[in-house]
Amino acid sequence: MTTSTLRYALVSALVTLGLIVGTASSGSAATSPTLTAKKTKAAVVFGSGLKAASTEQPCQSGSAACASSKPQLSLAWSSAASTAGCRFRLDVDWGDGKAVQSVKLSGSEQAKVWTVTHNYAGNVAARRAYAIGATATVLADPQARGCSIESAGLTFTLMCTPTQLVSTAWGAKFPGGDSDISHLNDTFRPGVEKFVAAMTKAGITVSPQSTLRSPQRSYLMHYSYKVAKKQITPAQVPAYTPVAGEKAPKVCWVFRSTTGALDNTTAVRAASTLLSSMGVDPSLKTPPALRSRHNTGDAIDMRTTWTASTIKIKTADGKTVTISSGPKDGTNARLMAVGASYGVNHFAPAAVDRNHWSSDGR
Numbered sequence: 451m452t453t454s455t456l457r458y459a460l461v462s463a464l465v466t467l468g469l470i471v472g473t474a475s476s477g478s479a480a481t482s483p484t485l486t487a488k489k490t491k492a493a494v495v496f497g498s499g500l501k502a503a504s505t506e507q508p509c510q511s512g513s514a515a516c517a518s519s520k521p522q523l524s525l526a527w528s529s530a531a532s533t534a535g536c537r538f539r540l541d542v543d544w545g546d547g548k549a550v551q552s553v554k555l556s557g558s559e560q561a562k563v564w565t566v567t568h569n570y571a572g573n574v575a576a577r578r579a580y581a582i583g584a585t586a587t588v589l590a591d592p593q594a595r596g597c598s599i600e601s602a603g604l605t606f607t608l609m610c611t612p613t614q615l616v617s618t619a620w621g622a623k624f625p626g627g628d629s630d631i632s633h634l635n636d637t638f639r640p641g642v643e644k645f646v647a648a649m650t651k652a653g654i655t656v657s658p659q660s661t662l663r664s665p666q667r668s669y670l671m672h673y674s675y676k677v678a679k680k681q682i683t684p685a686q687v688p689a690y691t692p693v694a695g696e697k698a699p700k701v702c703w704v705f706r707s708t709t710g711a712l713d714n715t716t717a718v719r720a721a722s723t724l725l726s727s728m729g730v731d732p733s734l735k736t737p738p739a740l741r742s743r744h745n746t747g748d749a750i751d752m753r754t755t756w757t758a759s760t761i762k763i764k765t766a767d768g769k770t771v772t773i774s775s776g777p778k779d780g781t782n783a784r785l786m787a788v789g790a791s792y793g794v795n796h797f798a799p800a801a802v803d804r805n806h807w808s809s810d811g812r
């Protein structure tokens with residue numbers, strides 16, 4: 451004899467749970483003035499029977515707007531009148547693929563609140579919406595008092611914690627991207643040092659921006675660029691795939707409002723802030739590579755500019771090259787040819803990544 455009425459309510463905040471448990475376990479719930487005492491039958495309804503505090507999420511109305519960043523969720527059932535002798539069973543499918551949880555409830559002489567609690571996984575991948583179904587059954591009604599209990603269905607959205615969400619802290623956690631030429635690998639570095647020396651001698655101002663970069667930082671740069679430029683949605687960002695022994699950035703790209711609704715505006719803003727905090731050239735026309743020559747110390751981003759109308763610069767084999775045409779920066783074709791003589795090859799097409807030089811131009 452399961453009631454067909456579905457009434458939605460949810461106690462998601464542990465603070466609230468604390469209140470309820472405190473009331474229920476004290477054994478004197480009948481005296482509690484907070485229980486609504488409309489029904490006099492032995493009816494168990496879904497919901498704590500407590501009036502929602504004003505700061506609480508509107509989980510009492512079944513509006514499918516129940517959301518929390520806490521992975522422990524409690525559902526409550528309550529009776530305002532005596533349910534003595536009644537016996538109930540709840541079969542709760544928490545929606546996370548785990549086995550259905552069966553819980554037996556025994557009636558009580560006094561008004562009572564029963565809670566059923568579940569722990570969801572707390573990792574970033576588990577931060578999503580769950581469809582919960584609780585089927586309620588009356589097992590026994592020996593005193594023929596009309597025992598009844600409500601089934602329930604609702605959606606609970608487990609949100610990311612502030613620590614998991616995209617912020618500039620993630621860039622700091624996975625450093626690299628410093629401008630130190632000595633961090634380049636032993637094969638590439640000597641050519642860079644000689645090329646930089648030749649440029650400096652020719653009157654070119656060289657300022658290295660980024661050399662060795664961890665693959666985790668490349669991942670953060672690549673996807674914060676794509677999200678910031680709205681090339682993909684935050685939900686489309688895949689998890690980092692670590693190779694053996696690597697530490698994965700367990701970062702959450704999906705932002706939600708307090709009701710659990712997607713908040714892509716905030717997500718795009720956060721990705722954009724992370725991107726600039728990692729020193730990515732704002733004129734970059736392509737996402738920083740997911741796996742790049744920077745990861746192996748085979749690339750350097752450096753700004754190169756000059757003001758003289760003509761400069762003379764030496765190639766690796768000692769020839770002098772005169773440059774009197776523009777542009778007066780690293781995208782100059784003649785300067786790129788000089789760089790190539792040192793084994794320092796500019797990215798092509800040059801305008802797409804203006805400051806990137808590597809062992810093979812990639």
Ligand SMILES: [Zn+2]
Pocket residue numbers: 744749750751805806807
């Ligand atoms: Zn680069």
